[in-house]
Amino acid sequence: VIKHHSLSAPPARKLFLLRQLRLLYSQVYDWLQLYGLERVELRKQQASQWSDYDEEKYNEYKTIIHTLIPPEEISPAAIDALANHVVCGVLEMNFTEKIGDVYLGHWGRNLQVIYREIMELSKSEALQNVILAKQPVTSVTNGNYEKTATRIYGAFLHENERHLGGRVALADTNWEIHALNPDAETFFFRSPAAVHFIELQEMGNLFELAKNGSLSLQSINVI
Amino acid sequence: MSWTVEISVKNDTPYDQQVRIRKGQVFENKKIGTGKQNVAASKDYTFVLPHNSTQKLAIEVWCINQRLQSPQGALNVTNFQVSSDFQTQQDLWDVMNTPTI
Numbered sequence: 001v002i003k004h005h006s007l008s009a010p011p012a013r014k015l016f017l018l019r020q021l022r023l024l025y026s027q028v029y030d031w032l033q034l035y036g037l038e039r040v041e042l043r044k045q046q047a048s049q050w051s052d053y054d055e056e057k058y059n060e061y062k063t064i065i066h067t068l069i070p071p072e073e074i075s076p077a078a079i080d081a082l083a084n085h086v087v088c089g090v091l092e093m094n095f096t097e098k099i100g101d102v103y104l105g106h107w108g109r110n111l112q113v114i115y116r117e118i119m120e121l122s123k124s125e126a127l128q129n130v131i132l133a134k135q136p137v138t139s140v141t142n143g144n145y146e147k148t149a150t151r152i153y154g155a156f157l158h159e160n161e162r163h164l165g166g167r168v169a170l171a172d173t174n175w176e177i178h179a180l181n182p183d184a185e186t187f188f189f190r191s192p193a194a195v196h197f198i199e200l201q202e203m204g205n206l207f208e209l210a211k212n213g214s215l216s217l218q219s220i221n222v223i
Numbered sequence: 224m225s226w227t228v229e230i231s232v233k234n235d236t237p238y239d240q241q242v243r244i245r246k247g248q249v250f251e252n253k254k255i256g257t258g259k260q261n262v263a264a265s266k267d268y269t270f271v272l273p274h275n276s277t278q279k280l281a282i283e284v285w286c287i288n289q290r291l292q293s294p295q296g297a298l299n300v301t302n303f304q305v306s307s308d309f310q311t312q313q314d315l316w317d318v319m320n321t322p323t324i
Binding site: 130142150169172209214216223 | 226227228229230231232233234235236240241242243244245248249250251252253254255256257261262272277284287288289290291294295296297298299300301302303304305306307318319320322323324
């Protein structure tokens with residue numbers, strides 16, 4: 001059974017995660033706006049107790065606080081960058097501060113986890129653009145490849161009488177790529193873009209003229 | 224090494240026609256799984272076909288499927304073009320050997 005590719009992320013899940021990311025970030029943002037500078041100034045005053053204090057880090061901390069992006073404007077990647085600072089970067093000094101009952105550092109980790117999942121879902125969406133179908137590699141053999149590929153690539157032209165096509169080059173090239181990865185567990189049926197084919201765009205190309213009947217191809221042979 | 228695709232084509236219209244074949248234009252085998260390479264034009268071509276005439280066009284091509292046998296026999300012209308630039312046969316194989324997935 002051919003399983004048509006279904007790696008695409010449920011949009012609802014991704015939307016949910018994006019909202020969660022922004023919601024959690026808004027908590028961290030509010031805390032840093034309210035207490036960030038106060039805390040770091042206090043630390044500076046107590047520099048003798050701050051074993052790893054250095055001026056550069058102090059200035060960087062202040063810059064981050066002064067340039068915090070509001071929750072409604074920030075991108076997911078920028079949230080992740082901020083989270084990295086909270087967990088193990090310049091803002092790590094606030095790791096054990098609490099928002100509610102939760103350490104700021106743990107808020108940062110939660111942001112990282114959500115961001116990673118969003119990235120995974122995005123990657124899956126991208127894959128959907130280049131894989132038309134997939135199935136276990138054991139089910140695709142030399143003997144049945146033509147039949148299977150004909151079905152999956154059925155939308156691509158194959159008119160031998162008029163010497164017009166596209167399906168065979170795509171199917172053969174896809175088969176050859178599989179041979180490069182003999183240990184793969186999944187057999188992918190790639191899209192044209194995935195094998196570096198693009199559709200002809202320019203007017204007046206041989207294919208177009210033959211297809212629309214302006215020219216008739218009588219034979220094409222390689223010699 | 225390069226190969227030549229010979230195309231016999233008839234201009235069915237009462238006016239002269241310009242025909243373009245772009246570098247990377249893919250020509251394919253007639254059947255899936257022949258074990259023979261498909262090919263792509265190695266450079267750009269432009270021809271003018273006089274009205275109601277039949278012409279033979281010769282196109283230099285390179286192979287696109289390195290692991291398959293030499294191209295042979297009848298082909299189809301496809302609506303595909305290799306999307307990346309290439310300068311040599313090896314370039315073209317290198318492109319085709321690096322699918323995006």
